[in-house]
Amino acid sequence: MINAGDTASAIEDVHDVGQLYNTANSRAVRWAEVTVVAIAAAGRPSATADSVLGAVFDSVDRGDPRFFREMGIRRELEQGLKLTQGCKDFREMREKFGGIYNCSGIPYSNSFANEIVTKAVCIFRMTRGDTWEAIKAAVNMGRDTDCLAAVSAGISGALTGAASIPEALTRQVDYATSVNPHTCCKMTLRETSDALYEAFKARIARMRSFIGEMDAE
Numbered sequence: 001m002i003n004a005g006d007t008a009s010a011i012e013d014v015h016d017v018g019q020l021y022n023t024a025n026s027r028a029v030r031w032a033e034v035t036v037v038a039i040a041a042a043g044r045p046s047a048t049a050d051s052v053l054g055a056v057f058d059s060v061d062r063g064d065p066r067f068f069r070e071m072g073i074r075r076e077l078e079q080g081l082k083l084t085q086g087c088k089d090f091r092e093m094r095e096k097f098g099g100i101y102n103c104s105g106i107p108y109s110n111s112f113a114n115e116i117v118t119k120a121v122c123i124f125r126m127t128r129g130d131t132w133e134a135i136k137a138a139v140n141m142g143r144d145t146d147c148l149a150a151v152s153a154g155i156s157g158a159l160t161g162a163a164s165i166p167e168a169l170t171r172q173v174d175y176a177t178s179v180n181p182h183t184c185c186k187m188t189l190r191e192t193s194d195a196l197y198e199a200f201k202a203r204i205a206r207m208r209s210f211i212g213e214m215d216a217e
Helices: 007-018 027-042 049-059 066-070 074-083 090-098 111-129 131-139 145-160 166-181 188-216
Strands: none
Touching: 007 027, 007 049, 027 049, 027 074, 027 111, 027 145, 049 074, 049 111, 049 145, 074 090, 074 111, 074 188, 090 111, 090 131, 111 131, 111 145, 131 145
16 A cells, blocks of 8 residues: 555565565465555556456566466466356355365465465456455455465455445554553554555655756766
8 A cells, every 4th residue: 555556565575574485486476466456456546346357467477478477477367366256256256266265275375476476466356346245255264264365355455445344444443452451452453554655655755856856967
């Protein structure tokens, strides 16, 4: 969100953060690119669900085409979107994905980045970016539901905001945070979002100041 509207900077930042614990061209970082590009693209004033998906496909598989063909990010996203083209709810989508991501033959039975991001993009399209509908679809899909909800609702929330989420749920999350002895931050969701927005505006102000300084020369 700190890179709202700026997909190139979002990619740069996810590499900086991701390489704290992954190699530069790891599949995890490359799949993370899809998530941050979607969130950044959703932050544009004129963004729509279709424009977000378009930004994703404009950004994936950059660089050496042979390397990315082997990684298969674009191919897996396209297959997932094609497979779930007609799905109207999570039940239909869960059945579609059941034969693909089913714990068979993999060492970690929960999920990998490719599964979560592909499903999240498909949920985002199915719900047209409605945050509450994306959350409900994700938590009912089975398997790694917390990560799936975080990614699909994160992209959706960047596009449409949190107005669709019931206020009672927000109050419950804020209360749970306030009594959690293990968190280092007791801010409410509103306080967190306001702080992030102020940080975004401060970043833009610094950029404008720099541009003014350079233009003066």
